[in-house]
Amino acid sequence: MMDLKDLYQEVIVDHNRSPRNFRAMADATRSLEGFNPLCGDRLTLYVKMDGERVSDISFSGSGCAISTASASLMTDAMKGKSREEAEKIFKSFHGMLTDSAPPADPAAFGKLAVLAGVREYPSRIKCATLCWHTLHALIDGANAPVSTE
Amino acid sequence: MSRSQAAKADARTGAALDVERIRADFPVLSRRVHGQPLAYLDNAATSQKPQSVIATLDRYYSEYNANIHRGVHTLSEEATAAFEDARRRIAAFINAGDAKQIIFVRGTTEAINLVAQSWGRGRLRQGDEIVITGLEHHSNIVPWQMLCEQTGAKLRVMPITDAGEIDLDAGRKLIGPATRLVAVSHISNALGTINPVAEIVRLAKEHGALTLVDGAQAVPHLAVDVQALGCDFYAFSGHKLFGPTGIGVLYGRAALLEQMPPWQGGGDMIKVVSFERTVYNDLPYKFEAGTPHIAGGIGLGAAIDYVQQTGLDAIARHEQALLEYATAAALRIPGLRLIGTARHKASILSFVMDGIHPHDLGTILDHQGVAIRTGHHCAMPIMERFRIPATARASFAFYNTAAEVDRLMAGITAAQKVFT
Numbered sequence: 001m002m003d004l005k006d007l008y009q010e011v012i013v014d015h016n017r018s019p020r021n022f023r024a025m026a027d028a029t030r031s032l033e034g035f036n037p038l039c040g041d042r043l044t045l046y047v048k049m050d051g052e053r054v055s056d057i058s059f060s061g062s063g064c065a066i067s068t069a070s071a072s073l074m075t076d077a078m079k080g081k082s083r084e085e086a087e088k089i090f091k092s093f094h095g096m097l098t099d100s101a102p103p104a105d106p107a108a109f110g111k112l113a114v115l116a117g118v119r120e121y122p123s124r125i126k127c128a129t130l131c132w133h134t135l136h137a138l139i140d141g142a143n144a145p146v147s148t149e
Numbered sequence: 150m151s152r153s154q155a156a157k158a159d160a161r162t163g164a165a166l167d168v169e170r171i172r173a174d175f176p177v178l179s180r181r182v183h184g185q186p187l188a189y190l191d192n193a194a195t196s197q198k199p200q201s202v203i204a205t206l207d208r209y210y211s212e213y214n215a216n217i218h219r220g221v222h223t224l225s226e227e228a229t230a231a232f233e234d235a236r237r238r239i240a241a242f243i244n245a246g247d248a249k250q251i252i253f254v255r256g257t258t259e260a261i262n263l264v265a266q267s268w269g270r271g272r273l274r275q276g277d278e279i280v281i282t283g284l285e286h287h288s289n290i291v292p293w294q295m296l297c298e299q300t301g302a303k304l305r306v307m308p309i310t311d312a313g314e315i316d317l318d319a320g321r322k323l324i325g326p327a328t329r330l331v332a333v334s335h336i337s338n339a340l341g342t343i344n345p346v347a348e349i350v351r352l353a354k355e356h357g358a359l360t361l362v363d364g365a366q367a368v369p370h371l372a373v374d375v376q377a378l379g380c381d382f383y384a385f386s387g388h389k390l391f392g393p394t395g396i397g398v399l400y401g402r403a404a405l406l407e408q409m410p411p412w413q414g415g416g417d418m419i420k421v422v423s424f425e426r427t428v429y430n431d432l433p434y435k436f437e438a439g440t441p442h443i444a445g446g447i448g449l450g451a452a453i454d455y456v457q458q459t460g461l462d463a464i465a466r467h468e469q470a471l472l473e474y475a476t477a478a479a480l481r482i483p484g485l486r487l488i489g490t491a492r493h494k495a496s497i498l499s500f501v502m503d504g505i506h507p508h509d510l511g512t513i514l515d516h517q518g519v520a521i522r523t524g525h526h527c528a529m530p531i532m533e534r535f536r537i538p539a540t541a542r543a544s545f546a547f548y549n550t551a552a553e554v555d556r557l558m559a560g561i562t563a564a565q566k567v568f569t
Binding site for chain 2: 039064
């Protein structure tokens with residue numbers, strides 16, 4: 001059985017209490033809304049692109065600790081990344097939470113590894129992945145809001 | 150709060166009910182979750198089942214499983230007798246007058262859809278109005294919206310107050326000559342408010358409007374007399390009443406049901422079928438196309454027997470004591486805000502916490518074996534009304550104890566420690 005502390009690690013609690021990059025961005029290149037109708041979590045993701053590179057990224061909205069910490073950690077991880085790199089991180093993060101086997105080397109995920117414990121809580125995986133799906137759609141050029149359902 | 154306070158609360162309610170004996174009747178209540186004894190506080194979503202209900206289902210399938218009506222063999226006759234006997238007991242349970250007014254459906258949702266489509270679709274016109282309230286479950290909103298789209302009728306909503314009560318003064322102004330039907334929940338699933346249904350029925354009648362009462366949350370908590378209420382339709386589900394899932398009841402006034410066309414076509418709802426013409430069956434079979442949930446109907450009868458043996462008055466007294474105890478304990482927790490503070494409430498405690506999202510609280514409580522529900526409770530307009538995305542909701546049944554309330558409160562305090 002998972003210890004609750006593996007889910008609500010210090011880092012997650014800290015990012016929930018003081019989320020990084022938590023602001024609306026007036027001069028964003030693009031923004032997109034993400035919504036989880038099951039729990040009412042709602043966020044807006046903003047990116048400023050410098051050519052193919054994410055020069056700035058932020059989010060606003062309200063959600064649970066898992067969803068807020070995930071968005072905070074994700075925006076930190078995405079700054080300065082190219083479109084291609086961002087896509088790669090999205091895929092591996094998604095795999096970390098949804099692949100049938102846990103990641104062989106969690107350390108490879110850097111700070112994002114603190115979210116690996118969420119995979120033990122099937123009802124909470126969508127909390128962690130909402131912002132990531134929104135980012136994926138945003139980078140893909142989608143205009144319609146993203147929903148987890 | 151102390152153990153002695155909990156014991157006192159148990160003692161206070163113990164006069165009405167022997168809760169320990171009752172708990173022994175519910176096998177699932179003895180299981181452990183995450184190494185802790187289960188404290189099941191999600192009864193508004195679905196209730197647990199007593200051994201007598203489980204044994205009834207088992208007996209049907211192991212001893213006389215057969216299709217009902219028209220069978221000439223022994224098993225079919227036994228199954229038919231058991232199913233129709235359950236219908237009679239359900240009729241008596243809500244004082245329906247006649248068993249033919251009890252229509253078996255899948256649940257409250259299907260009952261409301263049946264009325265919306267069978268009664269409403271061929272009758273309503275542009276200019277007609279359906280009135281609901283701001284306290285409704287999605288199942289008492291969406292079927293009416295669909296009906297309004299089909300017919301051009303208009304949906305109007307009685308507002309609610311900050312306490313989570315229907316604003317009757319405002320409601321009075323909404324009910325008028327254009328009102329064809331008023332649909333209202335007997336008890337709010339999200340907030341626990343017990344609505345003044347008899348008064349709303351009177352208001353509707355003054356203007357010649359029909360009434361439908363969504364009783365899903367009411368039948369497990371208080372004695373319901375549909376004739377005393379005077380409503381035209383009453384709907385409820387078996388699974389919230391300690392019975393099986395997939396079975397529910399629509400009660401309707403006989404004259405109305407006679408006038409209404411069938412909703413679904415198929416076997417059992419007919420008298421004679423030829424390719425030119427079909428003669429529909431009498432009540433209640435006209436509305437029961439296809440093989441029904443036979444085991445479910447018989448199981449619901451057994452659940453009602455259990456509730457009646459326990460006694461709804463004793464159940465209500467025990468639950469009210471638990472609600473009072475839980476409300477007082479919740480109010481002592483700093484940063485906790487109750488959503489729904491109506492004067493008349495059933496045993497539902499909906500709340501939000503400063504700095505803790507309901508879903509995080511739900512996960513943390515689950516780790517301590519305490520099962521509550523978190524989210525919008527299929528009542529998004531209520532969340533919108535209180536400008537919150539979700540609430541945490543503990544809902545108590547007669548098998549819950551003050552000690553379980555203590556564990557809920559201890560879990561909330563533990564969650565606060567995680568997040569500070």
